[in-house]
Amino acid sequence: MSIDSSPPTRVVVVGNGMVGHRFVESLRARDEDGRHEVVVLAEERRPAYDRVRLSEWFDGTDLSLADLPGVEVRLGEPARALDLAARVVSTSDGEYRYDTLVLATGSYPFVPPVPGRDLAGCFTYRTVDDLAALAGYAAGRGTGIVVGGGLLGLEAANALHRLGVATHVVEFAPRLMPAQVDDAGGAMLRRHIEDLGLTVHTGRTASRITGTGEVSQVVFEDGGVLHADVVVFAAGVRPRDDLARAAGLTLGARGGVRVDEACRTSDPHVYAIGECAEIGGRVYGLVAPGYAMAEVVADRLLGGTATFPGGDTSTKLKLLGVDVASFGETAGPLDVTFTDPATRVYAKLVLSDDARTLLGGVLVGDASAYPTLRACLGGPLPGPPLSLLAPAGAGDPSGTGGLSGTAQICSCNAVTKDTIVAAIHDGCADVAAVKACTRAGTTCGSCVPLVKQLLAESGVAMPKALCEHFDASRRELFDIIRVRGIRTFSELVAAHGQGRGCDICKPVVASILASTGGGYILDGEQGALQDTNDHLLANIQRNGTYSVVPRIPGGEITPEKLITIGEVARDFRLYTKITGAQRIDLLGARVEQLPQIWRRLVDAGFESGHAYGKAVRTVKSCVGTTWCRYGVQDSVGLAIALELRYRGLRSPHKIKAAVSGCARECAEARSKDFGIIATDAGWNLYLGGNGGFRPRHAELFASDLDTESLVRYVDRFLMYYIRTADRLQRTAGWIEAMDGGLEHVRAVIVDDALGLAGELDAAMAEHVGSYVDEWRSTLDDPDRLGRFVSFVNAPDVPDPSIAFEVERGQPVPAGAGRQPVMLGVPR
Amino acid sequence: MTAAVVRETPAVAVEWTAACPYRCLEPERGVVALVGGVPVAVFRVHDGRVYALDNIDPFCGASVLARGIVGTRGDAPTVASPMHKHVFDLRTGRCLDDPEVVLRTYPVRLRDGLVEVGGLLQVGGLVEVSGQG
Ligand code: SRM
Ligand SMILES: Cc1cc2nc3c(=O)[nH]c(=O)nc-3n(C[C@H](O)[C@H](O)[C@H](O)COP(=O)(O)OP(=O)(O)OC[C@H]3O[C@@H](n4cnc5c(N)ncnc54)[C@H](O)[C@@H]3O)c2cc1C
Ligand code: SF4
Ligand code: FES
Numbered sequence: 038m039s040i041d042s043s044p045p046t047r048v049v050v051v052g053n054g055m056v057g058h059r060f061v062e063s064l065r066a067r068d069e070d071g072r073h074e075v076v077v078l079a080e081e082r083r084p085a086y087d088r089v090r091l092s093e094w095f096d097g098t099d100l101s102l103a104d105l106p107g108v109e110v111r112l113g114e115p116a117r118a119l120d121l122a123a124r125v126v127s128t129s130d131g132e133y134r135y136d137t138l139v140l141a142t143g144s145y146p147f148v149p150p151v152p153g154r155d156l157a158g159c160f161t162y163r164t165v166d167d168l169a170a171l172a173g174y175a176a177g178r179g180t181g182i183v184v185g186g187g188l189l190g191l192e193a194a195n196a197l198h199r200l201g202v203a204t205h206v207v208e209f210a211p212r213l214m215p216a217q218v219d220d221a222g223g224a225m226l227r228r229h230i231e232d233l234g235l236t237v238h239t240g241r242t243a244s245r246i247t248g249t250g251e252v253s254q255v256v257f258e259d260g261g262v263l264h265a266d267v268v269v270f271a272a273g274v275r276p277r278d279d280l281a282r283a284a285g286l287t288l289g290a291r292g293g294v295r296v297d298e299a300c301r302t303s304d305p306h307v308y309a310i311g312e313c314a315e316i317g318g319r320v321y322g323l324v325a326p327g328y329a330m331a332e333v334v335a336d337r338l339l340g341g342t343a344t345f346p347g348g349d350t351s352t353k354l355k356l357l358g359v360d361v362a363s364f365g366e367t368a369g370p371l372d373v374t375f376t377d378p379a380t381r382v383y384a385k386l387v388l389s390d391d392a393r394t395l396l397g398g399v400l401v402g403d404a405s406a407y408p409t410l411r412a413c414l415g416g417p418l419p420g421p422p423l424s425l426l427a428p429a430g431a432g433d434p435s436g437t438g439g440l441s442g443t444a445q446i447c448s449c450n451a452v453t454k455d456t457i458v459a460a461i462h463d464g465c466a467d468v469a470a471v472k473a474c475t476r477a478g479t480t481c482g483s484c485v486p487l488v489k490q491l492l493a494e495s496g497v498a499m500p501k502a503l504c505e506h507f508d509a510s511r512r513e514l515f516d517i518i519r520v521r522g523i524r525t526f527s528e529l530v531a532a533h534g535q536g537r538g539c540d541i542c543k544p545v546v547a548s549i550l551a552s553t554g555g556g557y558i559l560d561g562e563q564g565a566l567q568d569t570n571d572h573l574l575a576n577i578q579r580n581g582t583y584s585v586v587p588r589i590p591g592g593e594i595t596p597e598k599l600i601t602i603g604e605v606a607r608d609f610r611l612y613t614k615i616t617g618a619q620r621i622d623l624l625g626a627r628v629e630q631l632p633q634i635w636r637r638l639v640d641a642g643f644e645s646g647h648a649y650g651k652a653v654r655t656v657k658s659c660v661g662t663t664w665c666r667y668g669v670q671d672s673v674g675l676a677i678a679l680e681l682r683y684r685g686l687r688s689p690h691k692i693k694a695a696v697s698g699c700a701r702e703c704a705e706a707r708s709k710d711f712g713i714i715a716t717d718a719g720w721n722l723y724l725g726g727n728g729g730f731r732p733r734h735a736e737l738f739a740s741d742l743d744t745e746s747l748v749r750y751v752d753r754f755l756m757y758y759i760r761t762a763d764r765l766q767r768t769a770g771w772i773e774a775m776d777g778g779l780e781h782v783r784a785v786i787v788d789d790a791l792g793l794a795g796e797l798d799a800a801m802a803e804h805v806g807s808y809v810d811e812w813r814s815t816l817d818d819p820d821r822l823g824r825f826v827s828f829v830n831a832p833d834v835p836d837p838s839i840a841f842e843v844e845r846g847q848p849v850p851a852g853a854g855r856q857p858v859m860l861g862v863p864r
Numbered sequence: 865m866t867a868a869v870v871r872e873t874p875a876v877a878v879e880w881t882a883a884c885p886y887r888c889l890e891p892e893r894g895v896v897a898l899v900g901g902v903p904v905a906v907f908r909v910h911d912g913r914v915y916a917l918d919n920i921d922p923f924c925g926a927s928v929l930a931r932g933i934v935g936t937r938g939d940a941p942t943v944a945s946p947m948h949k950h951v952f953d954l955r956t957g958r959c960l961d962d963p964e965v966v967l968r969t970y971p972v973r974l975r976d977g978l979v980e981v982g983g984l985l986q987v988g989g990l991v992e993v994s995g996q997g
Contacts, residue, residue, distance in 0.1 A: 540944035569946035581926035
């Protein structure tokens with residue numbers, strides 16, 4: 038045992054938000070001898086979470102920040118009073134003595150003192166609890182009004198819009214995002230947002246909210262009135278300095294706990310950090326300066342002399358699918374601007390009067406140059422201004438070669454190019470490793486493209502090899518096969534791989550060959566590449582039998598066909614079940630029964646449902662205008678047309694779709710790879726949803742499309758996905774992994790930014806024109822039927838290892854060790 | 865390299881069963897033959913060689929191995945079970961993902977264009993192929 042000369046000191050942190058959490062994390066990491074004992078008092082009941090990504094809560098994203106082992110965090114126990122003389126903070130549950138107190142209480146949303154602001158239906162937008170309450174109330178309501186057209190207001194508007202509410206944004210300044218962008222940028226932003234169907238009111242002030250019990254109207258100072266079911270206040274934030282004020286600490290002129298460059302308040306034992314602090318005469322409403330303060334205080338407590346370096350107020354957002362970025366000064370001695378009304382891109386760089394130094398800038402509509410530009414702030418530009426501003430594709434705005442070593446790549450975490458390059462030299466081989474060892478990219482994520490670029494420039498090969506047989510990725514193999522016109526696996530593996538393949542690469546190559554050449558998927562060598570499901574055109578089950586799923590396009594089926602399915606199931610003793618995708622599954626078929634079953638089904642007009650393939654599965658539909666009193670378009674008709682158009686299309690993973698006849702969304706289209714929801718004016722197209730392992734909602738891609746444009750977009754979307762996605766990557770993951778995400782997809786399929794549209798259209802036309810039902814082709818050819826036998830040397834002997842028993846009146850695999858499901862019914 | 869040790873006890877104990885004509889074996893795919901009442905998977909690999917091993921996937925008990933994808937891992941010719949994708953060395957029957965598990969392999973010969981599989985009359989194995997000496 039050793040005797041410690043200095044007793045541990047006790048640090049109490051008030052506030053478990055982003056900055057408080059960062060402070061504790063940093064102190065814990067650096068306080069190697071455990072000199073400081075830490076208690077955190079937290080008002081919110083949830084463990085610390087990432088407020089910057091708050092809006093992603095709607096997507097089900099896990100926002101939690103890292104756990105802090107060994108730290109006592111008192112959730113749901115806010116500090117109520119502070120006694121500076123006794124060095125005690127008290128809560129309703131107890132008193133906490135401290136040696137050092139760190140205030141990290143953040144801000145509260147400012148709600149203008151308008152009458153009616155307490156009515157049900159008025160919300161703020163700051164915490165997860167706020168969002169949960171808003172989502173619960175707003176879903177299914179007609180109109181919502183967001184008060185405030187700044188960064189927060191637009192995020193809140195985005196949320197309302199996504200909740201299906203007709204959304205208005207009211208901003209009292211003459212432009213949107215007055216704090217971040219200039220007039221021209223604000224005007225361009227407004228156009229983008231109006232394109233999406235939101236209504237923008239600038240230069241207007243809400244003066245009164247009326248309603249009985251619940252909000253029903255917003256009245257403006259100019260006398261105008263808007264109907265509203267929901268109002269969200271996002272009119273800015275104010276520092277939470279009440280605790281400090283009551284204790285007698287010095288505050289800033291406009292609020293905020295005043296601190297010196299070491300983040301110390303007027304009491305030497307008390308620090309304040311984050312949004313509640315006023316430092317250098319400013320209160321910062323962004324997380325990066327807060328993190329810098331957290332690091333300063335951690336350093337000070339460990340005997341260091343760090344000081345606050347000044348805050349970066351750069352912002353980049355993607356709001357309603359519109360990129361907006363602003364950094365440094367937005368006005369200055371010399372401007373270079375770029376405006377393109379066609380693509381709705383606006384960009385401006387602010388330069389020093391000798392045009393040598395970048396002082397700031399504003400980007401609207403395309404912010405791909407943001408990471409590079411921000412890293413150059415205060416230094417020379419890496420190239421001629423216009424080449425940096427032209428929209429992506431026109432040049433390479435993201436090269437890092439021109440950046441100096443001290444350029445800050447990650448402004449959220451103050452990580453320079455040198456630090457990242459050093460980490461790469463020390464063995465960080467991918468983005469995840471760089472994030473783990475430098476923290477770059479862990480907050481807003483906008484610097485990740487630059488981190489990737491640095492990895493690539495350092496010669497680090499991104500892991501992309503498909504398997505031991507191919508160093509290439511699926512996407513590269515696709516291009517090789519397409520461009521070189523390769524038609525067999527042997528040819529491909531001889532020239533571009535090694536060995537003879539495996540269960541990973543062979544099905545991938547089979548799928549690419551199917552997409553590039555069409556034709557029967559089991560002909561010649563291709564048959565040997567297929568997984569058993571594709572090989573036998575049925576799905577393998579746990580006991581080695583197969584299931585049969587005939588196509589029922591859109592879920593619509595005649596009584597005659599239903600009867601046929603029933604008869605087939607009865608005659609072959611199959612187990613039947615309605616699937617989750619509006620069709621009927623016949624299970625328990627032996628290999629040798631498959632052709633006989635399909636003969637009956639094909640004769641009755643059925644065809645393969647491709648339930649076995651990595652292929653288009655179903656386009657689910659609701660009854661729509663055909664029957665439903667709410668339907669506004671023929672959802673069944675469209676679903677059937679789409680299912681027939683895309684049937685048989687082979688893809689990197691299965692593709693599912695749905696069409697709903699109105700916004701009630703009974704077909705659950707937003708949980709599909711592509712989902713369509715009818716509107717009065719046409720169709721809204723949503724892309725990139727799925728259920729399953731990691732459920733994701735599809736995002737709105739385009740509104741009020743006519744059927745022809747809709748089909749064109751879906752054609753291109755599917756073909757672009759098929760060409761470029763990784764193996765077993767659903768569309769959601771594909772979009773997520775893509776630089777530029779859904780915006781990039783939009784650029785390719787709507788604006789034809791890569792000049793690919795013609796090719797994609799032609800590839801789809803080729804698919805649609807060459808479709809043949811796989812089961813019909815199989816039945817028509819005795820050679821192809823040869824593989825459907827139990828034993829090559831005893832085709833009449835059924836496999837004795839397959840046996841059934843009866844459960845709820847249907848056959849199921851025997852002796853699979855299943856237990857009856859008991860529901861706790863009293864005996 | 866894996867040393868294949870073949871121990872043979874009196875040849876009388878091997879009974880040859882015809883599976884199918886060699887030309888009916890699709891390259892890099894399997895078929896199932898019934899050999900003395902036991903389902904045996906017979907594979908033809910890319911270089912024309914034929915291997916035979918138990919058709920029952922020991923991990924799930926279903927008789928499915930012949931329907932797996934044939935390929936290579938390193939130098940080993942392999943099949944991946946279609947059920948849960950366990951990979952087996954066709955030469956030794958050893959599961960490369962779980963080396964404790966070894967499938968029985970069967971001798972194969974070609975007679976008049978017919979592929980024949982050597983069945984075992986006695987449990988205990990007259991022809992036993994084991995890896996790693
Ligand atoms: C028939 C069906 C559509 C179809 O053709 O597939 C359908 C039809 C209707 N749905 Fe639905 N829903 C149908 C499955 C669904 C599903 C999918 C599911 O459950 O599998 C959903 C999404 C999941 C869910 O429950 O949220 C769904 C979410 C809704 C909603 C939205 C509910 C919500 O809280 O958001 C409504 C509107 C409402 O009730 O407020 C709705 C309302 C309706 C009503 C009752 C609208 C009405 O008030 O008239 C529709 C009846 C039409 C009519 O006149 O017959 N239906 N509806 C589906 C019947 C399924 C059934 O088993 O009977
Ligand atoms: C929707 C939204 C989007 C944003 N987007 C961005 C962005 O893109 N980029 C960016 O830089 N910033 C963004 N911000 C701002 C960013 O979230 C804040 O700058 C950051 O969270 C500040 O951290 P903080 O710890 O100072 O405050 P907070 O994260 O607010 O944490 C303060 C915590 O202290 C608690 N607390 C208050 N009083 C007490 C008390 N008496 N006792 C105990 N606990 C108390 C509060 O409940 C809260 O949990 C966004 C904010 C929101 C709401
Ligand atoms: S989505 Fe609309 S049209 Fe379709 S069934 Fe539901 S309520 Fe009716
Ligand atoms: S700049 Fe925000 S995470 Fe790097």
